[in-house]
Structures are given as structure tokens and as C-alpha cells.
Amino acid sequence: MLCLINRKPNPALFEVKKVYQNIKVHPINLIEGRVLIHNKFDFITLEDIKINWELTANGTIIQNGSVDNLEIESGEQKEAIIQFQKPNLESNTEYHLKFISSLKNSVLWAEKGHILAWDQFKVPYSTVKESNKLEDFPELVIDDLKETYEISGDDFKIRIGKTSGVL
The missing domain is CATH 2.60.40.10 (Immunoglobulins)
Incomplete structure (x- = not known):
């Protein structure tokens, strides 16, 4: 339709x-x-x-x-x-x-x-892509917990299962 x-x-x-x-x-x-x-x-x-x-x-x-x-x-x-x-x-x-x-x-x-x-x-103009500098990003904190890895930054926190990979 x-x-x-x-x-x-x-x-x-x-x-x-x-x-x-x-x-x-x-x-x-x-x-x-x-x-x-x-x-x-x-x-x-x-x-x-x-x-x-x-x-x-x-x-x-x-x-x-x-x-x-x-x-x-x-x-x-x-x-x-x-x-x-x-x-x-x-x-x-x-x-x-x-x-x-x-x-x-x-x-x-x-x-x-x-x-x-x-x-x-x-x-097809070739333009150089500026690479992001590592120091431009906020520092990440990675915690190795019993069953998961916990990764956190200024405004986020994520957990990843060690065996399953589930977020």
C-alpha cells in the first residue's frame, strides 16, 4: 500500500x-x-x-x-x-x-x-581523519568481581558476565 x-x-x-x-x-x-x-x-x-x-x-x-x-x-x-x-x-x-x-x-x-x-x-576526496587522543577521554575504572567485570566512567557503569558475556 x-x-x-x-x-x-x-x-x-x-x-x-x-x-x-x-x-x-x-x-x-x-x-x-x-x-x-x-x-x-x-x-x-x-x-x-x-x-x-x-x-x-x-x-x-x-x-x-x-x-x-x-x-x-x-x-x-x-x-x-x-x-x-x-x-x-x-x-x-x-x-x-x-x-x-x-x-x-x-x-x-x-x-x-x-x-x-x-x-x-x-x-571521492580523501580527507585525513583526525585520531582521537587517549588523554581526551575520561579515565575508566575496571573492577574484576567474582562473576562479572564492572567497567565504569564519569556517566556510565556496565557489567559483563565472565562466562556468558551478557551485559
Whole structure:
């Protein structure tokens, strides 16, 4: 069931929309901003579709723009180059490039800006992960009791059974 009786969508509806989307972006070389846009529609071109892109760092948009010249015939593919600047890489940060395909104008069944498809890819920037220093953590107390080990810290206490491993 995609919608409840009160027309509230179930999560499955969003999954179906994603699976059935007719515009697909495939990565070629994300570092260079090269992607392949595939028009999976049977009869329409992408000239009435707008594809915007967003470069995010840990989910925060740091750059955005749009893909130009989307005159892609039905069933065809076309390479596009996304013009973005390499960000100042920060440690412990993941970068993603998201593409959102939406209507340029309103149509009978949807308003202008209605999202038809989206794709998101991790940009393979290598960022050095900072290791946590042992002295940054509070000290742990480990007690060897008769049947359990008791490990405690500033705000927790846990017991582990010696024979069963049960917490």
C-alpha cells in the first residue's frame, strides 16, 4: 500500500518514485565534475526539465548550480560537466554531489519545480581523519568481581558476565 486511507504517503511511495524515475545521472569522474545524463523517457526530451546540483559537506550545501543544454532526446545519454570549485578539504568530512531534476514550468499534473528525479554520489576526496587522543577521554575504572567485570566512567557503569558475556 503506497498511501494510507487518508492519502498520507507511506515510505514505500518515495521508494517507488525513486525506482521509477526516468532521468538518471551516472558519475564518470566526479572530481572533474563529469557526469552522464540518461533520458529514460520513451517520448519526451529533457528540454522542459531543469537539473540543479548541490555540493555538500556533511550535509551542508557549500556550492550549487544547474546543468545547462539539456536537449537530450528520449532514450539518449549526454555527458555534462559540472562547474564547481574544489572545496577546502576538512578532516572528518564527507562530500556529496546531488542532482535534482524538476519541471521548468507547470503542467496539468504538477506545478513548476515538481521534483521528477534525484541522484546523489559521494565525491571521492580523501580527507585525513583526525585520531582521537587517549588523554581526551575520561579515565575508566575496571573492577574484576567474582562473576562479572564492572567497567565504569564519569556517566556510565556496565557489567559483563565472565562466562556468558551478557551485559
